[in-house]
Amino acid sequence: MNHVECHGLHLDPKTRDDTRRRLLSIKGHVEGVLRMLDDETVYCVDALKQIKAVNGALDKVGALVLRSHLRDHVVTAQERGDVDEIVDELMEVLKYR
């Protein structure tokens, strides 16, 4: 059993709802880019702009979840006694990209 299961470090309900809503919108955006690519006269840079826009939207969802994690779980790690695990996994996820 790892520290997550022990301590019930769950994404808080409000952030979870917000994240879901934004991901649904991102899914719609990806579908829009797919439709755009059905057009054989699509211009590379227009496709590129849409892909970057989806990236930007995902960054915003990521920031939302990160803030929630910092506020709910990272600032309490000392009290809970799982500092090393919390810091290591956070550094890992932050370096990605």
Place this chain on the structure above:
Amino acid sequence: MNHVECHGLHLDPKTRDDTRRRLLSIKGHVEGVLRMLDDETVYCVDALKQIKAVNGALDKVGALVLRSHLRDHVVTAQERGDVDEIVDELMEVLKYR
């Protein structure tokens, strides 16, 4: 009429197919994250990792489209006579993120 319409700077068919295939897979990935968020015990860092993975997959599609654009349209800009437009829009799309 802008330089795209004049010169028919289209995404080449093979790259367009490849981009579509990858975006379909990315859409599936986003749906997977949405299902993951239906679980009220989901851990923030697990959600964060998935969001970052989708970003990484989008970066790869972006690189694909960018390479195709460089090879098919940027290296020929001098011959075509639209250097300023091609360079400006490329710098714009590269700085995004």
Place this chain on the structure above:
Amino acid sequence: MNHVECHGLHLDPKTRDDTRRRLLSIKGHVEGVLRMLDDETVYCVDALKQIKAVNGALDKVGALVLRSHLRDHVVTAQERGDVDEIVDELMEVLKYR
């Protein structure tokens, strides 16, 4: 008086030394790029690669300081009672770039 002055949230000595050592090396690297640019036959892409390499070295120093901050100050914010300040400033500094 802000929360830093109140609580003495200093960079720990070992990390401070390590950061200094790495920044000295980064300064040397920048000087190397400057010398490279004295050569009027320098190739753009070679200059670009060196600039990116300095960026990469700075990212590593940043990660070092961030880990130290997480371990020494963020995980104890709940106990100290400055959660909002700690989270806000961390989100701010993480979003930069």
Place this chain on the structure above:
Amino acid sequence: MNHVECHGLHLDPKTRDDTRRRLLSIKGHVEGVLRMLDDETVYCVDALKQIKAVNGALDKVGALVLRSHLRDHVVTAQERGDVDEIVDELMEVLKYR
């Protein structure tokens, strides 16, 4: 002899001067961060902000050199006949970071 030596793909003098000037300023900025770290009460987040600011300044120099390279060498690659080399090395340097 590679394509650079063959074709004399040099950084144009104006961009080279501008790049040098900015790198000198960046070197001064790094020295400023070093002095900041002489203070044993320095706050992690303040150090982090300065490191990020240097990264941002380097990104601007990189954009300058990149634009110069696109305008002077990439858009003429078809005419010069080194499309594959130009595209490959550009993709390589763009993916870095």
